[in-house]
Each structure stands twice: as structure tokens, then as C-alpha cells.
Amino acid sequence: MKSRIISLGISVLMVLTACQSQNVTKVPRSQPEVQTLSWVHHFDEEGARKWLEIGTQLYSKQHPSYTFALTGVDGGNYLSLLRTWAISGNMPDMYMIDNLDTAFDFIRSGYAMDLSNQPSLANIDERYLNGVKSADGRIWALPIDVNGVGVIYNKDAFAKADIKEPPKTWQQFIEACEALQKVGIVPIAAGYKDAWTISWDLAADLLVNQYVVNPTWIADIEAGKTTFKDNQIQFKEILGRFGERLKYVNHKPFETDWNQAQMLLAEGKAGMIINGTWTIDGVKSKNPASNLGLFAFPYSTDPQKAIFGLKSTGGIVVNPKSPHKDAALQALDLFATQQLGNIFQTNKKALSVIKGLPKDFDPTYIELDSTYIQRGKTYDWSSLYIDFVNQDLQKIFINAITKFIIDPSHNVDTCIQELDQAFKQQRRASK
Template sequence: MKLRLRWITAGFASVAIALLASACQPEPVTYIAKTKPNTQVLTWVHHFDEEGARKWLEWGTQSFTKAHPSVTFNLTGVDGGNYMSLLRTRAVSNNMPDMYMIDNLEYAQDLIRSGYAMDLTGQPFLAQIDERYMSGVRSADGRIWALPIDVNGAGVIYNKEAFAKAGIDHPPVTWEQFIADCKALQKAGIIPIAAGYKDSWTITWDIAADLLANQYASGRNWISDVEAGRASFADDSIHFRSILQRFGERLNYVNAKPFDTDWNQAQVLLADGRAGMIINGTWTVDGVKSKNPQSNLGLFAFPYSKDPQDAKFGLKSTGGIVVNAKSPHKEAALQTLALFASKEMGDVFQKDKKALSVIKGLPTDFDPTYVELDDKYIQSGFTYDWSSLPTDFINLDLQKAFVNALTKFVLDHDHNPDLCIQELDQAFDRIRKPFK
């Protein structure tokens, strides 16, 4: 799902910056249904880019309208990189939608505190959700703020036919094997790793699987510690230098001109078998298969160490669908959530979005890609829960500094980790006071 994690502000104070940044961005895409007199029109803002996710959303809302003719929907799709900034801009102008999506409960606390999220605790439709996937929408006081929809993973998506063409008979489980496979793909005339850095969020997601795995292994929320000034990039408490070194090493195997390649183009490279891998989230499966439904894809854990036991797939469900507590259409919105929590919508979700639903009792063999994930990782216990581990900084200025430093690291021919770390610590110290 994309969810791809987004540049996020700590509060409304940085909305002005967000407005300046969004001024140069494409306009949001809005789907406006036909309306009749006395119709309730529910506005729903989302950040779904993949075709399957949009089909699921449109199918569900159209089904609801068929059963409730007095209700219709305006669906607005927003670019992921600007999503939370746009929501906060709308909050400041008291123009929040009736329903919207969040990726991470922690990053939406300002919207919750401002009364733009309805407390869903005790709603009957929540009984349809697998309890294992409720932690990401439950605050410390036990209240539920969103309807979770899917299980997102951070890892590697690969083209099985490209691997076979390169003579690779199984995914790598160590870093050394990963690099050897990159060389084998390159020798076979296949781009080892597709990179779409024209969409800057993909740069952070190119290191997210490595970063999350090391945060989990260290047992600490390192990004939050750095944001608060309790840790630095230089202290190397989660081996950030090694994460950068691995990033620099595999940059030798990405497509030419990655900054001229956007996310959709990168997915096409994998869909057509011109590339062997993309390092990103499991939502990539939907995106790639929307380009080529015949793509034979697989998923494997990012193998960051020499120990195969460390190759675990990060899975989580955080965030989901939020109802605006100030909406005049709250009852209709809650009824909509009840539909989207049904097994029927879960089946549509898995079929169209090509992602694991959080709804109870659904099959796991809906797509061969997920059969492999279930057999190799979920059933064998080779997963970890990254619900409480962020990939982005909440403060927009810190996140921009992070992306800028990583961008310079990619452009630096030497891919010097020490230079990148020095720049990151200096930039972060300028933006927030060092921890005493």
C-alpha cells in the first residue's frame, strides 16, 4: 500500500511550507459521482495509486450507493508524497473530507487531537477484523481510530522469469547471495534492480526494508530517537553506516538514470522482465500486475546479513479508513465502513488490490505471489511486526533533510556513507535542538 509512508509534519505549524511545496505538484484526481436532489455526498480522500486499489474503492462505494440511493461519493486521489500535507492544509481551512486514509496512527495524532477522527471503539464491524491486525489502529488508551484494511510488507518483489533466465533457482537469503544474484542478472542482460527515484519517496523505501529490519533487531524505535535528539546518525546504534554501505553497493545494479525514471516506469521494468527486482512495499505487486497481469512475481525478505536466519519479512497493518468526527454524514460513513469490513469486500480487495486483507476467514491462495509469502515466511514464523517502527520522520523539515542527503548519496559517485552521515547530523542539529 504504498502504503507508501509519507513526508509528514509534526503539526499544523509547517502547513505554510507544505503549501509552497504542493504548489508545484499535480492536481489531485477526483472521481465525482452523479448526484440527485437530497443526496448525501460523502467526500473521501485517499492516496491509492495502484489500479487494483482504485477498483476496490470504486466498486465498494458504487455498491453502497446502489443499496443506499440517497448516498453518493466524491473520491479524490492525492499523490502520496503530498498526502498528509494536503490533509493538514484542509484541516486548517476547516475543509476536511468526510472520510480519509491514514498510514500510521502516530503520524495522525494532530488530526485526532483536533477532532477530525471519530472514535470507532465498540463498532460492531470491527469484529470482522483479525485481532492480530488491530494494534496499528489502537492508541495506548485502547481506543480505535481507523478501520484497518490490509497487511503491508517491506521487502523485495522479484520477477521469477527474469531470475530463471539468469540461472537463479531460489531467492537469496544472505547479502553475499543477493549481490551474486545482481551480478547474474546483469550478465544475463537484465537490470538487477528497478529504481524510480524521480518520485523521491521511493529513495527512502529503497532502504526501508534494511532500516526496519535493523531497528527491529536492535529493539528500538531509532527514527523516533533521532527525531527527538536522543540518538544521532553517527552513533551507529542500529548500524546505519552499514545500511548506507549496502545501499551504495547495490546502486551499481540499478537502471541507468534512476532520477529520470518514475515509480510507474520502474514497475513496468519489473512487469516486463527487463528488471529482476524492486525493493519496496508489497503494494508493488498490485502496481506491477496492473501493468502486466501475467507477471510471475515473488516476494522475499531483504537479506541484509550473512546469517540466513536474519532474512525475515516485515509485515504490519497500521492505519486505514478514518471517519471525520465533525462530518455531517457520520452515520452514512459508519455504514460505509461496515460494508468495507465485510468478507465480500475483503475478497474484492484481495482479488483487485493483490494484497492480504485483515478481514477474518479469507483464503491466502488468492494470488501465487502471496502463496509463496504465506508458505515461506508467515507459516514458518519468518516474519516480524513493524507496526511501531516508522520509516519516515514526522517533522517535514527533518524528512526533507533525510531525503536530500540520501539523494546526494545516490548522486555521489563514491557513495560515501561517512559524508552522508555527517551531512545528516549537521542538518538535523540545525533543525532540532540536540538532546541533552
């Protein structure tokens, strides 16, 4: 036995010596190449970006061969930039959409995957799938949150102005603006340097009137089936109320951007912002101690008509032409879990569409739930729009409203006349 061991040792030594004489290099086992998924979004708020970062980092930890390149784009230029990429064939692996109707060109050009049979949808509250579903029943995006549109207010500013409760009528709203102004607080923060905020300043009034009168008003105007002058949804009154409250916005609103407007509310220097519920994230990222509340835009003399708009439309889209589409679908599965839903609500300060999550993650939403949701004082604006699909018409609309804001008299009739003339000319030019 001993002689065998000696013999084996000599043999091994001879093999090693032979390898050394041939200068053999030991090659380490190769590691898989790391693939990068591109994900484009328009989130400006810190909490939304943090949710994306945490989620994608968690995915990369579970799948070490993948990493993400997250690109944030200004909301006002977002769709235009996506369309430019689509034309050039440089669409990202994943991207966000806000509204299905305004994104149908991406579906038609093959840049949106049909998600109808994906397992991630099983975790989504069925009520919130209509906003990402086409007429044929197919689903094109994974919804992420329930968006509201109304008035975000600083409770401490209201208390300083001795406003006991949020206004429920238009007259009460004007009285609240006067009370805030008397104590040196800007009643309404406006960041018109970012043009997209102009649409949203109108939205709370525009949407509820569309909901009550004609949900297809935007499409009808665009198609020339009706005009602004026809006043089908009381657009003249909507514009009149907008002009009336413009005297309560901050000084030089066109030199104030969205971040600065949010800071005014965060610091209690302004009492209100009229916009979407995503504002809560933006304001609290600037001042976590902000004592915020939400109330429905009180456009009527009837307090019962003060209802809060809630919806879920758009979400995460997967590019089926992506070489990483399978990994992107796995990422959807992760972002549809309760774990990421809780991270979303905690950081983005918004209601998630994922089943089984609590609504008491933030005091602002506790108030929204008790005042509006539980009392049935909400309306679904999933099928309602504030923007025109035709981008030329949208630019005309924003330019006309901008001119209306700058005009010291805020002349409603002149604005409506110019809108109808410009829309008519653009329709003719498009034929």
C-alpha cells in the first residue's frame, strides 16, 4: 500500500512538472455578461424615483445578470420624446404612460406588449384595470397607483387664516382665498414656468364638468363635433372661475416652476395647489413635516357637487421589441407584489392599486378615505382627459390659456373665440 502511494505521488508530480514546462495558464470560470434594461419615466417627485430605484435594485439583487438604467424626462416633453424615439427605433425596454388613448400610437407601432395573460395582473385590484384596457379587452400596461385631482392644502396655513374647514362651494373657496391673503399667505401656488401645470390647474374644474355633462367633450372638440363657444360642458363658466382665481396666485407665476410652487405649499407660504395627488409626494419630499389635506374642487353653489376625482390609468409598459422583454416581464411581477406596493405607498405617498394594502400610510389619505371614498363622494375619471391627443391642437390650447392668464382682464369671450378660430384652422391644415 505504501509503495502504491509513493508511486501515485510520483505520477502527480510528473503531471504537474509537465504542465509547468508547457506554461499552462489557469482560466477562471467566466461570469455572465451583465445586461442593462432601460426604463424611461417622467417622475419628478423624489418618492416616486426612490420607489423605482429600490424596486430595480431589488430585482438586480435577485437577478445579478441584470441592471437598470433609469431615465427621468420632464413631463411636458415626455410623450414627444417617446414618439421621437419610436420613429427612430430607439424605444426603451420599459416606459411609463399616463393615459391609454394618448399612447395608442405606441400600441399600433408595436412598442407596447399585450399583458392580458401576465400573472402580475392577478395582484391588481380589478377596479383599476379599466384604465389600461382597450375596447377589445386587452391590457397594455401594469397600473401602479390611484390618481386623484383636486385641491391640496396646507392645514397649518388654513388654521393661521382661521379657516375652520375646507370649502365646499365656489363662494366658500373665494372666501378662503381672501382669508389667506389677509394673513399674508399666497392663496394658490402656481408654477406656470412648467407649462404642463397650466392644464392641471384647470383640470379639477374641467374634469368634473366633463363627467357630469359629456365625457367625450375633448374628443368632440378635437373632431369638430362641437366648439368651445357651444359651451357644452359650461366651458365659459370654467374659464370664468379660472380667471377669477388667478388674482390669488403667487407673484410672477410664469417665473415660478413646479418645484418652487410645491416649496411654497411645503413651507406654508401658500395655502393651496390645484393639481393631482402626486403633489403630496413632491411637497413632502421638500418638507416631510408638511401638514397636508385634500378636498374636492368646489366649482358649484351646491356643496353636494363637491366630489373628488379618482382613477387609475396608464402604468408600466413593456416594449415587445426589446431583447430583454422576458426580464422586463419578471420585473413587472416584482413591481406587482405587496412588498413593492408598500414601498410605493410609503415613498410616493400615493394609493397603490395592489390588493390588500392599507390606506392609513399617510394622514392625507386617511382624510381622503374618510371624507370622500367611504362616503361615495368620488367620481371615476378614467375615461376623461384634460389634453388633446393631437399635439398641434394641444399647443394651441395651452398657448390660448397662457394668453388668457397674461391678459389682465382675463377676457373669456376673446379666449373662446380665438380657440375656435385656431382649432378650425388647424383641422383644415391637417386634412
